[in-house]
Amino acid sequence: MCCAKKLGHIPCISLWANRHSRKENLLFSGPASRVNRYEFDEIFREGGVDRVLLVDDVVHSGHTLKEAVEFITANSKLLQSNEVELRTAALFFLTSATFKPDFIALSHSRVARKINVSK
Numbered sequence: 001m002c003c004a005k006k007l008g009h010i011p012c013i014s015l016w017a018n019r020h021s022r023k024e025n026l027l028f029s030g031p032a033s034r035v036n037r038y039e040f041d042e043i044f045r046e047g048g049v050d051r052v053l054l055v056d057d058v059v060h061s062g063h064t065l066k067e068a069v070e071f072i073t074a075n076s077k078l079l080q081s082n083e084v085e086l087r088t089a090a091l092f093f094l095t096s097a098t099f100k101p102d103f104i105a106l107s108h109s110r111v112a113r114k115i116n117v118s119k
Contacts, residue, residue: 013038015071017064028071040076044084051085053103059090062099 089103
């Protein structure tokens with residue numbers, strides 16, 4: 001487990017997206033795989049996890065979040081067998097994105113240079 005830590009009683013995992021790759025399906029594998037070496041099922045069992053919330057800060061196209069869901073699911077037999085539920089969330093969501101998270105804090109129909117979040 002590279003970056004898996006416990007925050008209180010909640011297991012927390014960070015994934016690294018290889019944004020410099022121009023090849024399909026290499027966001028979380030290839031050079032990024034050095035960081036993304038997790039035994040997801042081991043982490044889920046150890047933490048008594050039956051639900052996972054995957055959070056992305058900003059969803060522009062939805063490509064990264066979709067790839068993250070596919071990566072985690074492909075590497076977890078518990079997710080594949082529906083023993084663990086995976087849901088997604090975004091702090092900011094662009095409504096033109098092709099992949100929509102389950103939960104959204106803020107959304108907008110176009111990219112804005114500045115967003116006032118203090119209101």
